[in-house]
Amino acid sequence: MSAFFRKRKLRFPLILLLLLGLVATLLLSFWSEWVAGVFLLFFGTVFAVTWITENRIYEATEKHIETLSYRMKKVGEEALLEMPIGILLVNEAYNIEWANPFMVSTLEHDTLVGESVFTLSEEFQTLVKTGEATDGTIELGNRKYHVYYKADDRLFYLFDITEQVEIEALYQADRTVLGILFIDNYDELSQGMDDQTRSNLNSLVTSLINEWGANHGIFVKRIGSDRFMAVFNESILRELEQSKFAILDDIREVTSKDNLALTLSIGVGAGSASLVELGSMAQSGLDLVLGRGGDQVAIKHPSGKVKFYGGKTNPVEKRTRVRARVISHALRDLIQESDQVFIMGHKMPDMDSIGAAVGVAKMAAMNKVKGRIVLDFNEYDRSVMRLMEEIEEDPELFEQFITPEEALADMTDNSLLVVVDTHKPSMVIDERVLQKMERVVLIDHHRRGEEFITNTMLVYMEPYASSTAELVTELIEYQPKHKKLSMLEATAMLAGIIVDTKSFTLRTGARTFEAASYLRANGADTVLVQRLLKEDLETYVERAKIVETVEFVADGIAVARAEPGKFYSPVLIAQTADILLTMKDVSASFVVAERNEGGVGISARSLGEVNVQIIMENLGGGGHLTNAATQLPDATIDEAVEQLKTTVLEQYEGGKTE
Numbered sequence: 231m232s233a234f235f236r237k238r239k240l241r242f243p244l245i246l247l248l249l250l251g252l253v254a255t256l257l258l259s260f261w262s263e264w265v266a267g268v269f270l271l272f273f274g275t276v277f278a279v280t281w282i283t284e285n286r287i288y289e290a291t292e293k294h295i296e297t298l299s300y301r302m303k304k305v306g307e308e309a310l311l312e313m314p315i316g317i318l319l320v321n322e323a324y325n326i327e328w329a330n331p332f333m334v335s336t337l338e339h340d341t342l343v344g345e346s347v348f349t350l351s352e353e354f355q356t357l358v359k360t361g362e363a364t365d366g367t368i369e370l371g372n373r374k375y376h377v378y379y380k381a382d383d384r385l386f387y388l389f390d391i392t393e394q395v396e397i398e399a400l401y402q403a404d405r406t407v408l409g410i411l412f413i414d415n416y417d418e419l420s421q422g423m424d425d426q427t428r429s430n431l432n433s434l435v436t437s438l439i440n441e442w443g444a445n446h447g448i449f450v451k452r453i454g455s456d457r458f459m460a461v462f463n464e465s466i467l468r469e470l471e472q473s474k475f476a477i478l479d480d481i482r483e484v485t486s487k488d489n490l491a492l493t494l495s496i497g498v499g500a501g502s503a504s505l506v507e508l509g510s511m512a513q514s515g516l517d518l519v520l521g522r523g524g525d526q527v528a529i530k531h532p533s534g535k536v537k538f539y540g541g542k543t544n545p546v547e548k549r550t551r552v553r554a555r556v557i558s559h560a561l562r563d564l565i566q567e568s569d570q571v572f573i574m575g576h577k578m579p580d581m582d583s584i585g586a587a588v589g590v591a592k593m594a595a596m597n598k599v600k601g602r603i604v605l606d607f608n609e610y611d612r613s614v615m616r617l618m619e620e621i622e623e624d625p626e627l628f629e630q631f632i633t634p635e636e637a638l639a640d641m642t643d644n645s646l647l648v649v650v651d652t653h654k655p656s657m658v659i660d661e662r663v664l665q666k667m668e669r670v671v672l673i674d675h676h677r678r679g680e681e682f683i684t685n686t687m688l689v690y691m692e693p694y695a696s697s698t699a700e701l702v703t704e705l706i707e708y709q710p711k712h713k714k715l716s717m718l719e720a721t722a723m724l725a726g727i728i729v730d731t732k733s734f735t736l737r738t739g740a741r742t743f744e745a746a747s748y749l750r751a752n753g754a755d756t757v758l759v760q761r762l763l764k765e766d767l768e769t770y771v772e773r774a775k776i777v778e779t780v781e782f783v784a785d786g787i788a789v790a791r792a793e794p795g796k797f798y799s800p801v802l803i804a805q806t807a808d809i810l811l812t813m814k815d816v817s818a819s820f821v822v823a824e825r826n827e828g829g830v831g832i833s834a835r836s837l838g839e840v841n842v843q844i845i846m847e848n849l850g851g852g853g854h855l856t857n858a859a860t861q862l863p864d865a866t867i868d869e870a871v872e873q874l875k876t877t878v879l880e881q882y883e884g885g886k887t888e
Contacts (some may be wrong), residue, residue, distance in 0.1 A: 269682075290379060304535065315829070316375065316388030318345055323547035324384075333388065354386075367391070383529060401787065407467050407500045408508040409448075409460035410516045412525035416491045435492065438484060442477045445552075446470065451542050460496075465644070466531070467500055478540040482878060493525035501531040521678030523693035523855070536680050541841045541855055551704065551741075557690045558708035561648075561671060564687060565597045567864035568646035570668065572637050574604040576652035578800055581762075582697045585613055586650040586673065586728030588719050589702035591630050596709045603630050604637045606659050612769075613729075613801065616762045619720060624718055629706040635658035648673065651698040652850075653691065654681045673701055675730075677843055679852040693854070696742040699726030704746040725762055732808060736856060772798070773806045776821060780810060783875045787840065788816045792823030792865050799826060800859065802826045803833040811835045818842055820878075822870050829863035841881075848877045 254273070259266035316333035329342040337350070347354045355370035357379045365378045374395045375388040375446055389466045414437060420428050432455075439458055443450035446469060448573035450463040479492055480728055485492040497516025499508035505596030515528035518536065524530075526540040528842055571594040575583030589605045612619070622628050622762050632640075637660075641647075641866045647667040649658060653674045658664050664683065671688045674694040696700050703723055707717070715723075726745055734746075750756070778788040788810050803821045810819035818840035832849065835857055842858045851860020 232841070279632045286312045288717070290767045305716070314390060314511055314517045316386070317340070318347060318386040318388070319883050320386070322384070324348060335566075335692075336373070336390075357386075358585065366628045380829070384616050403465035403468075405464045405501070405503070406508065407464060408505070408506065408512045409462070409496055410512045412497075412516055412520070412524075413462060414495055414520070416492065419490055419492065420455075431490065431492075433483065434488075438481055442480070457481075457777060458775070464500065467498070471537075478525060478527065478702065480785070483834035490699050493731060495519040495524045496527040498527065500529055501533070504712075507532065513640040516679055518680075521691055522692070522722075523677050528799055534680075538844055539676075540846065541844060553692075554701075554704040555708050557688070558705040560688055561593065561690075561705060562597055562709060564646055564669070564671060565594055565599050567644075568599055569642055570594075570640070571599055571601045571646045571648060572604055572641060572663065572667070573601060573648045573650060573664060574637075575650050575661055576654075576657045577606075577609065578652075579605065579610050579614060580726075580801065581613060581617065581722070581729040582699050582726035583651040584617060584700045588627070588700035588722045589699060589706055590648045590650060590673070592713070592715060592719055593702075593706055593709050595713050596706075596711070597721045598712065602632050602637065602640075603629060604634055604659055604663055607630050608629075609659075612765075616764075617725065620718060620762070624716070627716070627718060628789040633664055638666060643668065645669065645868045646671065649683060650702070652676070653678060655682055655683050656681060673698055673705075675701060677854055679847065681683070694739065696737045696739065697727045697730035699723045699730070704728075704741070705747055707748060715749070715752040717753035717755060719754040720749045721758050721762075724749045724754040724756070725759045728759055729763065737854070758781060769802060769805075774807060776806045776823070783832040783878055786815060786817035787820070787878055788813070788818070789822065789874060789878075790869060791867050791871055792821070794824065796824065796828045798823040798831075799829055800833065803831055804835075804859070807833040811837065820874055822867055822874065824867060825861065827859055830867055832860050832862070832870060832874060834858045834860075845874075845877050845881055848881075849873060851876040 250613065254269065256266075266695050278467050310316055314332055315330075316336065317328075317330040318326055318333060319328040326342045326345050326347060327826055331687040334342055334874060339345075342350075347475060351368050351370055352586055353366070354377075356610075357364055357368075357377060358364050358381070361591070364381075365376065367374060369375070369378055370388075373390055373392045376391045379385070379391075380386040392638075403678065414449055420431060423431065426849075436452060439450055443460065444450070446462070448460050448466060451459045453459050475496065476498075481494045494515060494721075497514065497519055499510045499511030499513075499515065502508050502511070511530040511532070515530040515536065518537075519526045519528045522541065524536075526538055529537040529539075571590070574591045575587050579587075584603075584605075587605075591601035591603055617677075618631075621631070634659075641663070645816055646669045648671045649664070650673050652658060653676065655661055655664055655666050665669070670683065670686045672683055674689045675692060675698050677693045678691060690705075724746060727742065727749075731742060734742065746754075776792050778791050779792075780788050783789050790806065792803075807819045807821045810821070818834070818836035820842075823831060823835045832846065833850070834853070835848050836842045836855070838856055841851050841855050843855050844852055844861045846858035849860045849862065851858060854858055862873070865873065
């Protein structure tokens with residue numbers, strides 16, 4: 231019976247219906263045989279029709295399922311073998327055991343079986359390192375693939391995303407970039423010109439910039455007597471970067487033929503879809519360039535990253551003292567509003583830092599406010615040590631020097647902090663003092679870098695100045711004359727100028743001599759300065775040993791390295807770089823040595839032909855066009871030298887330094 235039902239594919243619902251019909255017929259037969267017979271006939275007809283219909287549906291369904299299963303299997307095989315998705319199956323040694331035809335044809339190999347995936351691309355190693363499912367992007371041939379790796383099955387899926395990458399590249403290349411061009415010294419040069427000469431100057435500059443724009447597909451619009459707006463895209467920006475913004479050289483060289491020597495500064499905003507943000511970044515970049523002395527390009531991105539180009543010339547010295555007088559009066563008002571003034575320089579202070587601090591303390595005294603100089607008495611070089619020994623002989627001056635802990639204990643909400651000879655928060659003697667003080671003034675002569683002290687009440691940064699001591703000397707001249715400079719105070723400031731100018735040979739302008747003359751008139755002792763700057767024989771010998779190791783990494787670029795395992799102060803490293811610069815055929819010098827504080831320090835000097843500031847900035851440091859340095863805390867001397875060589879050669883492309 232059961233075999234019959236299985237053969238006829240009689241299923242449970244029909245069996246149940248049949249049993250119910252038979253039971254109903256049996257019950258009806260007790261009441262009336264005639265009625266039971268009629269019901270049985272009707273029920274049999276319905277049951278037969280239902281059975282036949284259900285069988286047809288069941289058979290059709292089975293046939294559909296078989297067809298669908300066949301088609302799915304066929305589609306799966308076609309997907310595995312014919313769809314444009316690469317599949318690689320590898321063994322424990324990451325040798326290919328099987329590859330689908332798409333992968334074989336794409337790589338134009340007869341077979342991939344037995345070949346290591348790492349020979350196809352070393353980027354596969356990154357994917358298999360984690361030992362679990364991961365994904366990434368690799369390049370095979372001239373195609374880009376997004377790879378998904380299933381570690382459990384040792385299976386790679388490769389999806390061709392070449393067109394997607396190309397579209398993204400086109401989008402990135404077509405993004406808008408805004409630039410603001412500023413003629414650095416236009417106002418000063420045009421002041422004494424007649425209308426005809428000024429008109430010729432405007433025509434010359436406008437034609438040069440418009441020609442530059444036309445050659446590169448840039449829309450340029452003059453928006454002021456000394457200002458232009460430029461609109462272009464990322465691909466054009468990359469071209470300009472490759473040429474190192476040659477417009478800077480063109481402007482300088484063409485105008486110098488007419489004894490004008492105009493320079494151009496450019497701020498560029500890139501990497502954002504917002505025109506407002508682009509404009510803000512372009513202006514911020516221009517401000518940064520002007521703070522570094524001009525004749526440069528700064529490219530800013532939303533991430534805060536800044537790229538610099540140019541800076542081949544020293545900042546142009548301002549011939550007028552108007553700004554110095556305005557700053558001096560503003561500083562006087564801030565001092566008079568304060569209960570006390572704290573002055574702080576940079577770590578491992580040099581003569582310029584100490585001299586400038588002494589000058590600011592004198593300004594506070596001139597305004598009848600107590601001035602106090604924050605100093606770490608365990609952290610300064612030998613020349614400063616001699617100066618401090620002289621200062622100790624003057625109790626009134628020496629009592630102004632305090633430790634950072636004393637400053638933190640004594641400062642109030644109405645105190646004023648003046649930071650001198652640095653603008654980087656990480657470089658001040660004690661960051662806690664800077665962070666706690668709400669009223670801050672900044673006086674510095676270095677070119678502005680990315681790291682900068684924010685929320686200042688007054689900033690006086692003049693990269694043209696030889697030293698911070700020079701700037702402070704000019705400010706003192708406009709202060710109330712309640713107290714005159716003492717001999718020792720004037721000598722400390724003059725020593726700062728002499729050290730930073732290498733005895734008036736580098737970065738020395740007319741105002742430098744004017745400041746030195748003012749200090750000399752106030753009793754500065756040049757003989758004492760020379761005594762302070764004397765060195766011992768041991769230091770001289772150490773420098774000579776370092777000079778012996780010099781090698782030339784490019785034309786005129788000298789690199790010397792100290793003996794590993796021996797520690798040197800930044801001052802000795804800097805002095806060695808200065809000595810190398812006096813040698814024949816040396817236009818830029820770099821000295822690499824281990825520091826007492828750990829890590830490696832690099833001191834850089836140049837005569838102006840090479841911008842050592844940008845080279846040092848690329849290694850995390852900064853400074854001036856001709857005077858810069860950096861620290862590499864986790865590098866050895868050999869590693870530091872290799873990094874330096876790579877950076878120098880990158881900046882030296884085409885035989886020009888930037």
